[in-house]
Amino acid sequence: MASLDGGAPVNGAMRNDVWVVVEQHDGVTAEVSLELLGRARELADQLGVQVGAVLIGAGDALKRIATDLVARGADTVYFVAHTDLAHYLAQPYTEVVTSLIREHEPQIVLYGASTTGRDLAPRVASALRTGLTADCTDLRIGDHSLKGEEYKDLLYQIRPAFGGNIIATIISPLHRPQMATVREGVMVMPEQDRRRDGRIVAVPVTRAKERIAVRAGVVLSDEDFAVTLVKRVQEEKRVDLKGARIVVAGGVGVGSREGFALVEELARTVGGVVGASRAAVDAGWIAQDHQIGQTGTTVRPKLYIACGISGSVQHRAGMDQSARILAINDDPLAPIFSVAHYGVVGDLHKVIPLLIQAYKTKGAGGAAAPAPAAADGGAS
Amino acid sequence: MPQLRIVVLVKQVPDTANVTGEAMKEDGTINRAALPAVFNPEDLNALEEALKLKDRYAARVSVVTMGPPAAVQVLRESLYRGADEVILLTDRAFAGADTLATSYALSLAVEKLGGADLVLCGRQAIDGDTAQVGPQTAEKLGYPQITCVSRIDALSAPAAGGEAGSGAITATRSIEGGFETLTSPLPCLLTVTGEANDPRPASVKLVMTYKGIDAEAMPDYDDSYLDPEHDEAEVCMIGRDGKPVCRAKVVQWDHEALAADREALGLRGSPTRVKEIESVVLAQSEARMVEPDEAGIAELVHELIEEHILG
Numbered sequence: 001m002a003s004l005d006g007g008a009p010v011n012g013a014m015r016n017d018v019w020v021v022v023e024q025h026d027g028v029t030a031e032v033s034l035e036l037l038g039r040a041r042e043l044a045d046q047l048g049v050q051v052g053a054v055l056i057g058a059g060d061a062l063k064r065i066a067t068d069l070v071a072r073g074a075d076t077v078y079f080v081a082h083t084d085l086a087h088y089l090a091q092p093y094t095e096v097v098t099s100l101i102r103e104h105e106p107q108i109v110l111y112g113a114s115t116t117g118r119d120l121a122p123r124v125a126s127a128l129r130t131g132l133t134a135d136c137t138d139l140r141i142g143d144h145s146l147k148g149e150e151y152k153d154l155l156y157q158i159r160p161a162f163g164g165n166i167i168a169t170i171i172s173p174l175h176r177p178q179m180a181t182v183r184e185g186v187m188v189m190p191e192q193d194r195r196r197d198g199r200i201v202a203v204p205v206t207r208a209k210e211r212i213a214v215r216a217g218v219v220l221s222d223e224d225f226a227v228t229l230v231k232r233v234q235e236e237k238r239v240d241l242k243g244a245r246i247v248v249a250g251g252v253g254v255g256s257r258e259g260f261a262l263v264e265e266l267a268r269t270v271g272g273v274v275g276a277s278r279a280a281v282d283a284g285w286i287a288q289d290h291q292i293g294q295t296g297t298t299v300r301p302k303l304y305i306a307c308g309i310s311g312s313v314q315h316r317a318g319m320d321q322s323a324r325i326l327a328i329n330d331d332p333l334a335p336i337f338s339v340a341h342y343g344v345v346g347d348l349h350k351v352i353p354l355l356i357q358a359y360k361t362k363g364a365g366g367a368a369a370p371a372p373a374a375a376d377g378g379a380s
Numbered sequence: 381m382p383q384l385r386i387v388v389l390v391k392q393v394p395d396t397a398n399v400t401g402e403a404m405k406e407d408g409t410i411n412r413a414a415l416p417a418v419f420n421p422e423d424l425n426a427l428e429e430a431l432k433l434k435d436r437y438a439a440r441v442s443v444v445t446m447g448p449p450a451a452v453q454v455l456r457e458s459l460y461r462g463a464d465e466v467i468l469l470t471d472r473a474f475a476g477a478d479t480l481a482t483s484y485a486l487s488l489a490v491e492k493l494g495g496a497d498l499v500l501c502g503r504q505a506i507d508g509d510t511a512q513v514g515p516q517t518a519e520k521l522g523y524p525q526i527t528c529v530s531r532i533d534a535l536s537a538p539a540a541g542g543e544a545g546s547g548a549i550t551a552t553r554s555i556e557g558g559f560e561t562l563t564s565p566l567p568c569l570l571t572v573t574g575e576a577n578d579p580r581p582a583s584v585k586l587v588m589t590y591k592g593i594d595a596e597a598m599p600d601y602d603d604s605y606l607d608p609e610h611d612e613a614e615v616c617m618i619g620r621d622g623k624p625v626c627r628a629k630v631v632q633w634d635h636e637a638l639a640a641d642r643e644a645l646g647l648r649g650s651p652t653r654v655k656e657i658e659s660v661v662l663a664q665s666e667a668r669m670v671e672p673d674e675a676g677i678a679e680l681v682h683e684l685i686e687e688h689i690l691g
Contacts, residue, residue, distance in 0.1 A: 090515070090524070090525050090527075091524060094519070114555075114556060115527070115528050115553070115554065115555045115556060116555070118511050118512075118527070118528075119515060119525070119527045119528070121512075122479065122510075122511070122512035122513075122514075122515035122516045122519075123515045123516065123518065123519045123525065125480065125512070125516065126480060126483060126515070126516035126517075126519035126520055127519055129480065129651070130480075130651050131478070131480065131650075131651030131652035132479070132480075132512060132652070133510075133652060134508075134509065134510035134511060134512055135509065135510070144655055146653075156655065157652075161507070161508055161509070162394070162396055162507055162508075165396065165659070166657050166658065166659055167657070167658045168654055168656070168657050168658075169654070169655040169656040169657075169658075170652050170653070170654060170655065171652070171653050171655045172651045172652050172653070173653060174651065175651035226524050226564060226565050227524045227526070227562050227563065227564040227565075227568075228562065228563050229560060229561075229562055230550065230560075230561040230562060230563055231560065231561040232555075232558070232559075232560040232561075233558045233559055233560070234555065234556070234557050234558035235557050235558055246690070270690055270691075282574075289557060295509070302689055303684065303689050303690060323689070324684070324689050325667075326680075327667065337667045338667075340667040341667060341668065342667055342668050342669075342670055342680060343667035343668065343669045343670065344669070344670045344671075344672050344676075344677070344680075345669065345672060346672025347672070350672065351672050351677065354672075354673075354674055354677040354678075355677055355681060357674075358674075358677050358678040358680075358681035358682075359681050359690065359691075361678075362681075362682070362685060362691070
């Protein structure tokens with residue numbers, strides 16, 4: 001256990017598993033958790049270890065989720081069910097996760113970088129006195145030498161920092177577990193494989209007034225439930241950016257809330273969904289659920305049209321896997337052009353109407369065939 | 381009348397949100413030293429929530445920052461907005477701290493202040509965007525936490541006598557596609573988002589009051605103001621004319637003042653290491669450039685339709 005209490009070298013303790021702390025709300029698994037299972041599987045295979053998934057909650061749906069986790073790549077599901085754990089709360093969930101980590105000593109623990117994961121993971125890291133890297137965009141296995149010592153098979157936790165102006169590779173050479181949060185949409189979701197074998201291990205939960213010692217499982221005391229949930233309101237995701245074939249996104253260059261009407265018109269015309277840069281969202285021109293990038297949604301559409309978006313690293317992290325990228329910007333040096341396939345240097349207020357007009361006439365500089373208007377892009 | 385004790389944790393950060401041409405180096409990377417230092421935006425929102433509570437209740441607002449001596453600027457700005465007391469944690473031993481080591485030092489400072497009913501901080505700082513220091517500080521203090529708070533709904537102040545377990549706060553936090561409202565007993569730590577409020581500007585009157593602080597308020601690691609029961613009058617700054625100029629001053633604490641375990645501070649106390657930093661270099665454009673005129677756009681759209689990317 002010394003390895004978890006900070007400072008003790010853990011070189012060679014590499015047989016241990018790779019874990020994902022799974023997030024579910026009302027029986028629906030967060031997509032990011034499944035995406036993480038895919039990457040955890042790859043990391044574990046590379047290390048020659050197994051994948052563990054921690055599933056916490058209550059209700060009948062939990063068993064179905066556990067089966068799905070196995071089908072998505074988990075070897076062991078730590079199944080923690082109790083009526084008091086029906087909704088996420090920082091303290092009891094921290095207690096569950098830290099208890100399980102102390103007992104099983106995984107070498108890597110991954111969380112979704114959702115509002116839940118970003119609430120839970122730092123509290124767990126503090127309790128275990130181990131390292132944590134937020135909002136990773138990539139995870140790899142690699143070596144490191146420090147003061148003449150070679151550290152094999154560390155987790156490289158790769159993330160943009162400093163407003164996206166640098167990409168940092170973070171490691172945690174001396175502390176276990178190595179922990180990271182990862183944004184939704186960054187990793188590819190694994191397919192279900194119903195033939196996969198895995199163990200579902202029910203973890204006993206003891207609910208007590210005081211913190212007491214038990215022989216097995218997790219103890220939750222009244223103190224863990226000091227905070228109570230009054231109300232939780234979640235609307236259906238109205239904006240389906242992830243499912244969109246075409247995304248038309250606006251940034252600072254759009255200039256105003258009114259300017260976004262033009263972006264919306266282009267999206268409507270080509271059957272796309274409206275996206276936005278963080279700056280446009282921060283300016284209040286468009287709602288946060290349209291935001292694309294490291295702190296928003298990650299998209300991989302067939303066509304991404306960036307209107308007046310300069311293209312910070314964080315924004316690019318959310319869209320640079322698009323099949324085709326068309327960038328419109330009046331600054332020829334805008335970084336967005338470095339990931340674009342097509343670039344138009346010009347005023348978007350003039351270029352967008354030209355695009356709309358060209359599309360309506362189907363780019364007819366002679367192409368007369370009236371193509372069907374297949375607006376199946378899941379318009380917002 | 382019992383006083384609500386609020387501690388606000390703030391950070392001075394490079395202004396990564398407004399990278400100007402001057403901060404760009406020839407090779408396309410950024411010169412971090414050239415960025416101006418600013419009050420981390422969401423920490424200002426946290427301070428504003430504290431000051432709003434102070435407007436309504438009898439509250440004492442203490443502001444703590446950890447950083448180099450130059451970070452005193454955010455403390456001054458806190459005084460100008462209405463903070464009662466400001467503390468600068470500065471020591472070489474704190475240098476190189478990751479979020480774990482930072483939260484350790486901050487939690488010791490809160491404890492040294494005699495604890496708090498409410499600890500407020502911004503959700504995240506714009507230099508790292510980690511959002512980790514808040515929850516980690518809460519864990520170290522043994523306080524509950526409510527993160528991503530966009531609204532404080534209600535507060536019942538602790539009863540007279542300061543009996544433990546009295547008082548509660550209800551706050552609403554933003555979650556994906558919605559929100560949740562939680563109630564926590566005091567003490568509690570909240571992290572506040574930019575949605576919560578529009579921070580007040582500095583008060584001209586307070587700027588005048590605290591102007592004298594620039595010259596002399598920086599004794600070396602002054603440890604005189606340790607007792608939270610200390611009478612305010614005793615910590616008056618004495619101006620050059622021998623008269624008290626203000627009722628607050630910048631208190632500096634180093635690792636000894638915090639009685640901190642040096643092994644848990646700074647780089648030594650940080651589990652994470654930066655293995656490699658790659659400056660983002662703006663690559664040479666490989667995009668096919670299209671003329672911004674009718675002919676150019678029509679040809680592009682035609683091509684995209686032909687390739688079944690559009691339409």
